[in-house]
Amino acid sequence: MKENEIKDKTPMPAPAEAPGEIAKEYKEKTAVIEQEFSNAVRAFDTVITKSYLSELTSYDVVPCTNGQIPNMRWIKVNEIVYEKDEFFVDKMSMLYNALHSSARNICFLLRRGYCKDNKSAVEVFMGTTDISGVNNVSGDILEKGLKGLFPGVSTERSGDIVQELKGSLDKTFAISCVSGVASLREDDKKERFVQGLEKLLDSTNGLKFSVFFVAEQVEDSECASILSNYENLYSAISPMAETQLSFSQSITSGVSEFSSKNFTENVVKSLQKAVAKGTAYSKSHTEHSATTKGNTSSFGGSIGKGPFSASAYYSRTTAKNEGKADTEGRTDSYNLSILEGIQRGLSKGTQQGEGSHRDNQESRSHQITFQNRRVKHYQDLLDKEIDRLQNALPYGLWSMGTYFIAEDDTTATALAGLYKGCIVGDNSNSQVFTVNNWSKHDDKTKDIAQHLLGCQHPRFVLPSNIEVSSGSLVSSKELAIHMSFPQSSVPGILVREETSFGREVKSRAGLNDENAITIGNILHLGEKSTLPVRLSLEELSKHMFVTGSTGSGKSNTIYLIIDKLIKKGKKVLVIEPTKGDYRKVFGGMADMTVYSTRENEKNLLKINPFAFPEGIQVNEHIERLVEIFGVCWPMYAAMPAILKKSIICAYSACGWDIRKSECRHGRLFPTIADVVIQLKKIIASSEYSANTKGDYIGALQTRLESLQTGIYSTILSSSDCTDYEKLYDQNAIIDLHHIGSTETRSLLMAMLVLGLNEWRMSTNDDDMDLPLQHVTVIEEAHNILPRVSKHQSQEGANVLGKSVEMIADVMSRIRTYGEGFIIVDQSPSAIDESAIRNTNTKIVMNLPDGEDCLIAGRAMSLTKDKQISKLSRLATGEAVVWQRGWNEAVLALVDEMSDRVPLKAGDNVSYVKESLRERPSSLFIKRFVKEEALSDEEQKSLQDEIVRAMVPSCVKSELLDVIRHLPSHKESALINSVVRYLGLDVEIIRLFAEYSFVGSLQLKNDLRDFIADDLAIYDTDQQDELLSMVFIWASSQNEMWHKICQDSLPSNPKSK
Template identity: 35%
Template sequence: MSETVVLRKKDDDVLEVVPTNEIIENEPKSIVPEYEKLQAGLVEANKLVDDIILKKYLHNLTDLEIIPLDDSLKKISDIRLFRITEMVYQNNEYSTYKFASVFNSVQNLNCGVFIVVDSNGQKTDFYMGVRSLDDKRTTKSLKDTLKNALCGQFPGVKTEDLLDPVAEEFLGNIATKNITSVSCVAKNKDKEFKDNETFIQGLEKLALAMQGQKYTAIVLAKSADSAQLEETRQAYEMIYTQLSPFANMQMSYGRNTALNISDAFSHGTSIGSSHSVNSSIQKGKSNSKGTSKNHSTTKSDTLGALAKSIGTAALGVASLVTAPLEGVASVAVAGAIAVGQMGLSAYNPKTKSDGTGTSENSTVNENTTQGETETETKNESENETHTKGITTGKSDTMQLTLQNKSLLNTLQRIDEQLKRIDECESIGMWECAAYFLSDCQETAEMAAGTYKALMKGEKSGLETSSINFWGKQNANKLPILRDYITNFIHPVFEYHSDSISVPVTASSLVSSNELAIEMGLPRKSVCGFPVIEHADFGKEVVQYNKKLHSKDFCLGKVFSMGAETETEVNIDCNSLTMHTFVTGSTGSGKSNTVYEILNQLRNVYGIPFLVVEPAKGEYKNVFGQFPDVNVYGTNPKKTTLLRINPFRFPEDVHVLEHMDRLVEIFNVCWPMYAAMPAILKEAMEKAYEAAGWNMGTSVNSKSNKYPNFADLLEQIEIVINESKYSADSKGDYSGALLTRVRSLTNGLNSLIFCDDDLSDKELFDKSVIVDLSRVGSTETKSLIMGILVMKLNEYRMSSGRINSPLAHITVLEEAHNLLKKTSTEQSTEGANLLGKSVELLANSIAEMRTYGEGFIIADQSPGLLDMSVIRNTNTKIILRLPDKSDRELVGYAAGLDEDQIEELSKLKRGVAAVYQNDWVEPVLVQVNKCTIPEIIYDCSEEVKKTDYNSVRTQIVKLLIQGRVSEKYTILLEEIEKGLDSLGLSTLNYEFVEEQIIEFKEKGELSIWKDDNFRKLSRRITDILGVRAKVENIVVTAMDNEELTEKLGRVVELCINSPSEPLKIALSQCFMKDMSTQQEEREMREKIYLNWFKSVVERSRGL
């Protein structure tokens, strides 16, 4: 078969025939690299990516050599740390961002920050500190910046600085027999779990999991500057650029068929004068056919070039010395330079091609020439050419794209890293790792595993997470590691990979938000580290209508997030006329709060006060030491006796008006039902009438005499007996009313409720403390409190001026005794008397504000108080309240939200939530400690204590003188002086007055006569108040002898040192009075006569 040839231009116009094979061999080489070479570059690139992008070298740090720490970096003066003794958070806040702000405060100051968690097996201590990395700033300024940022983000956090010797000793005692490192990127486990309540990645989880273990954890982060951040960005971008062309591979398959046909014809004629004729015919035909196939595979092997490129990027010996301060980002930069220098030649992809070609040519030539020549040489020529070509072609092509998934994932990781770098540009980048040290290998590994598990989140796999351990098998490396870790510098390892050698550390690049997770302090309390959440209150008092130049006093300073600030809280004095409510549990500082208010008002503005204290009796120990403060109580041995007459009222008040108020007081203090209020009111009206009062004109026709409980007792008995109630009802009413009223006419009550009472000016215009703490009956306490409030109200109405500024303050301690919570429901027997009465009493308190009277209502149980009392007070001071219902009751009344209400249960002693109606928001206040020392109150010896038995003894001796053989010295002046203090009924009081007048005039009394013995017996029994006792003795005595003995004891209780004749005389009076009672009168007469006969016979026998 002949060789295929083609024509090729040789010179300007010369063509030459050249074989086809020669042309193919001499064609230029293809620009597509060989497949093998491309594959080699990609493999080497992937290996570099593992080291630089994924940092898989972190898995093998244990096997790497450690570069010793330079001695110049081992200085305690470059380290400052402080212990955090108490952590404070705001309720429901996302604290991670706050921690990020704390660390950002020193991010650009070229320093390291660290958290130290130190456990001795029983409690866990937490430390925070800084490590200076240059001389531009002092370590103290760095520490102060970090500490102030922590206190600014978390107000109330408590810290304790460690001096250099203490810090050095602490660091020297850290166990380092076993060391583990944790390298990871912290991420949130769930984006929804952000607040402290749901956050599950706090270091408290580590502390709880490691309870009982001795270990030290150090989480260390070194700041990265903007230049380092930019270099890291460029490194990642360069690596991405070089790898991206090989993420996709394309393969093409093609087939082509072509057919060409060409036909040409030429004709020529020549005529000359020579006239010669010639003829020639020439035909030619040629055929050629060729087929070719080719197969090629190319691969570029550039390992040598790669190694050379990486070698130029190695940092060298000098870089190893400065590596502790330059950081891990140099690894990425070095790798990027290596990849960049390799270029496309180092990373050409593998190429494979297959081809088949077929060609066929056919050529037919035919020439015909005729000529005639004459001698004259005349020529004529004619040519004609015909060419025809036909080409038919067919082509098939198939192209496939192959994606390198491994490389695509690597590029995606680089994209994610670039996003993290964008975040770091905004909030800062750090090189962070955690180290765990312990004498026990198991403890160190357990702590590292627990920490790593806590930190791992949704996208923590961007970089390799690893744990490395050094123990006995690496004992020679432990001292070097200790030098690094206790000086708070990341240990530097020398990493070799084929021809590359760079310093690396265990740290990972993290943003400030990620660092806040890795180094965030516990969100919950652990043993040794209390964590407290506080609600947010106002940072200062903001009023809607602030008054200028108002009289005010400082209650205390603003308390925010567990710490006292320097902002004062001042209370306008005149705002107290709208009344104040103070509440708090036992020991919360409620009493001190009231002490401070009273002390400020008394010392600064001279405002007097009245304190009604039904419990504890502590006010007298604080204020009783001052000469201008009077103390009254119910025990004459401890204080001056309180003396009040509930039936007395100011001249400006009508008797019926006063009587209605007094009945309401009884309705509050005593359980009243059915007709009892009506009976009480009717009896009270008759008592006033018996004392000489005209109920219409409110004028006493006899004298300025007021009834007392003895009068009321007599009238109740009369009203009940004269009523048409059934015997059962009479018995019920008698048992309910007579018993209670009688209890007020004997014992200490008879001394308190007397005619010789204290004036209203003594009680309400001076500073007075009324101590009711020794009264056993709750009803009696309530009654005294109610009577004092009623008398104060009437006194202010009759003597005060309308719209007056604060002139007097009244403190009602344990106010629920008087202003008790009542049901709003109606009973089946009538109206809700208790509720109505409390309402009227509360309204009277509210109305007293116009007279310059301010009330401080204090109670530790707001749930027991009438709601109107809490609602109608302008100033509310709420101390610690553990009970939820109490908190909600007063909290909503003070405008607190739910978090603030919950905060009330956690307030420390002396801290109160304070709110006034014209304040924009409530504030927490650390109330000032009252500076008055407590001194046990001792009643002044100058106070004259009345001997009430002596007065009664003189009265009885005066009345009985004529019926005994003994002669007594009657002290009429003592009787006249002490008569008002005995609480005698009006009838008995007037009777004694008449006897004194008669004795002065005649020297004897008509009552001594036998005809008047019945009257005498009744009066003596009433004056001594022994009728009920005698009735009981008569019923219980077994015989006359026992009866006589018991009657003698009664006499001894009422009379000072009675003689035997006086005992017999008074016992006869008692028995005579007993015999004159209407009920079973005949039987009583027999008992009396029988007893009298036995006494006579006994006296004759003697």
């Protein structure tokens, strides 16, 4: 048994302060770090922000030894076309991106005041050369790129423009250079770009200057190297962005006590082949007491490898500990073992101990963090620059500089400042944006000019012997802001904004020269393509609408279409109410007939509104006719009904059975004179008030009577009408432009359309959906198809609206007979909307009115506002064309129709008769004056004579009834008919109006002279018979005339 006891108490050393040598070392090495950081800042400014650019005027210029770049191709830009709503900067960047792989540099020369013809004109040149300087690949890319990205741009190859510039630089001049990175402004949205060069040009009117833009290519490998160096620089300065200082102090004191007692007792008994039993006791007690106090101070500095690594710290520690331990133990054991037989053992032990320990510890620490704002700023700049370069890699990088050359310092400086204000943006702060000025008296100016003449940046030597240029690193997208075209027209350069339409005619049915006509070529952004614009002949039978203002090329377009149709074997009818130009284009063709409204010209137009072709019912024609009058004349209340009744009565007076649609005299139709006669009777016998009768007389009778005078009596009252077949189945031009009355022109146009419809119905009654056979051109269609309201109110019928609807319906239905209409007018808003809607082909030329643009655009399914607004800016000959079956409308440049065959005035002269009244034949005198019988042959001949006469048809009907011995006529009616047939009624009325009194001998003598001179009746008895007839007629017309006429009757037993 053992017993041990240990006691230990050890005090700690006192704390100590940091030694002064360590603090001194820290200060020295911190100063080194600050110096190296200052050097790094200067290097950063040189490499990243290019601060040297602001001090170029103080550096020496490297002499130019390369000379002029070979194979430089220059292109002069005369006209620029932009696509509406497309950001032009994007297109310019695409051009520069395309040039980056092949071009050594790109030069952009803009100058003003050098044009001999216009001193204020601006000239723009672009030049480029290959990297090798041998081929002209970049020049081809430049030319084709301009044409592809800016279709419609007008360019021409220029000579060596640098030599011209060299001539101007031989004089004294000043140069200002603008260096920096251009960028967009946040408020400069794509739809309103305000950083264009036109802002610079608009503010420099009257100045003479040149602006030389130079962009040198930066290879992708060099860009990648720059990007790698930037990233390394970022990593190097990152530790300097933040600095931490830590201070700590620790104090420790301890007391330790230990007491140990050990008692061991072991008894072992062993027998082989026996039981062994043992018992052991152990007891130990230890006491230990220790107290330790210590103070530790530490100060040190450490500087890592390189100029961008540094660390510093200071620490202090104080601790105190105390402890006490007691231990006591006891062990009992019992063992049973058998060895090579039987063995038993027993062991038992006891151990006991105790101890104690106490510790006290105290510590303090301080940490201070410093941030370097300048380094953070550099980090931000590097972040932007790295991102900018990474984004720029796919587009290509350029070294860009802009140089302003002027004859005086002030102009060059002012231009540079204005340009800088134009291109600087919200992201232009990554590099220095500065202007350097070299006076015309500066020796360096000539050296800089030599570099520019070589199409390259001038080089400068920094104090550190580093050679730099005046260019800034920009991407192709940024270069597009530096070097761009003006956005609006300036003197010398026309800038147009264009809108894109369909690029090709896409039709469900294949179009070729057999089933279509070609009118021009596709026009894309002002550039004429080789793709033709073809119009399907099948769709032309479903009508065409052509509109455009005066001078838009509308007439040429119609001429071209007519010429193409005639060459395809189609027949054409032109109804022209104005100008009379069609006769000057087609009138001289062998198979073209020009119908005029002048009696001194050949082929006088003769139509009877009340005539219709066979196969048409009279009541149908009357209904349509009343609608026609409703279009041309304003009618209200009962006027349409009165007019219709007058027309029906006129047909009946001519021998027509309205119900059966038959006439006992064959094809004898009433004329306007017949309607006037019946209208007078109806109004006179009506129960309307005097005011109402006066209104109806003024609105209807007066208008109808106006059509009986002058040339209209020949055109509208002739029994010898122009054949339907000649009008509607042959090539014809109906020239109405000599008619002064708008109402009359409209009436004639409507009558022609009605006649065409009825002729097609009568000749193709059993046919339907025929291919195109005939085309009718209606110029100034608003005369018969005006845009009016179709609304019918309870207060009164909308006669005009109903009438227009009828005509539009006629035109829509006639297509089934192979008839196509070309509706032409200057204003879509003046045309009935249904007429526009029912046309399958639409050609729209320049329309200055906004409402017209909207109507026409919607009719062609133009969904984009920019396309609709384009209609007001179309140039002469340009047209937006759409045909049913096309995917979209196209913009076309219509071909010029130059194959013209005019009708010469000398070839169209006709003899004018003194009087349209035919002298009565001997057969007429024999039958109606002598009252003698006629043979059958004589009767037939007299009937033909009467039918051809220019008299009302009711007069003809009465006379024909007498010839045929029909019992329906009365003696008074016969006298009335003879007097009117011979024109005696007109003559006696004239004489009554001429003399202030009646019944004189002079009256009778004048009538006798008329009968002899005008009617060629010289027999006195026959004259007396006719005088008797006219006085009897006159006495029945007016009570005031009655006695005079009775006294004036000749002493003829037959008359009495």
